[in-house]
Amino acid sequence: MAFDYKKEYKEFYLPGRRPQIVEIPEMNFIAVRGKGDPNEEGGEYKASIGLLYGIAFTIKMSKKGRHEIQGYFDYVVPPLEGFWWQDGTEGIDYGRKEAFQWISVIRLPDFVQKADFDWAIAEAEKKKKQDFSKVEFLTVKEGVCVQCMHIGAFDDEPETIKLMEQFAREKGYVSDFSNERMHHEIYLSDARRVPVEKWRTVIRHPVRKA
Numbered sequence: 001m002a003f004d005y006k007k008e009y010k011e012f013y014l015p016g017r018r019p020q021i022v023e024i025p026e027m028n029f030i031a032v033r034g035k036g037d038p039n040e041e042g043g044e045y046k047a048s049i050g051l052l053y054g055i056a057f058t059i060k061m062s063k064k065g066r067h068e069i070q071g072y073f074d075y076v077v078p079p080l081e082g083f084w085w086q087d088g089t090e091g092i093d094y095g096r097k098e099a100f101q102w103i104s105v106i107r108l109p110d111f112v113q114k115a116d117f118d119w120a121i122a123e124a125e126k127k128k129k130q131d132f133s134k135v136e137f138l139t140v141k142e143g144v145c146v147q148c149m150h151i152g153a154f155d156d157e158p159e160t161i162k163l164m165e166q167f168a169r170e171k172g173y174v175s176d177f178s179n180e181r182m183h184h185e186i187y188l189s190d191a192r193r194v195p196v197e198k199w200r201t202v203i204r205h206p207v208r209k210a
Helices: 044-064 114-128 155-171
Strands: 020-024 027-035 080-085 100-106 135-142 143-151 172-177 183-187 200-209
Touching: 020 200, 027 044, 044 080, 044 100, 044 135, 100 135, 114 135, 143 155, 155 172, 155 200
Parallel strands: none
Antiparallel strands: 020 143, 027 100, 027 135, 080 100, 080 183, 143 200, 172 200, 183 200
């Protein structure tokens, strides 16, 4: 049975619809940075997703090739995630999608080292005849956050965020956005197959004690 991060780490990937405080450990990611409206056809955001999955599956399928990754075990590729921000704005202004800056990411298993990542970039470029130079190895330690499962359209996220902020205040926390700590989303639904009213998105915001 392939290791599934969503099932093994439910506290990070499958929170309830009520907000909770959680401490997120350091994790490594495949990452692509960009800016602009994620809904733009042919835009940077949609291109970034193809790059991420190209490397994610090169690493996953390394077991069938000659490159041996020390400590490798079979696993389900973790879900797509994103860190989002806008210059001059704390949190997110959903009315200004053109001002979005983002880092699209997919979590890497802990056994993947930087050398394995570099091999995957070279291997993907060779096999797919595509430029993967925008893809980077990113380490993030989020620390203490408030998070909640949001059900429905992305444009309806402010309602869930209000609940998260209220809960955090009641527990003695305040928002702690910075250049290193951003609005974070984890996408659990395939938007091509699931109706928008049933989309599941984990929303996570950085907080600190007041």
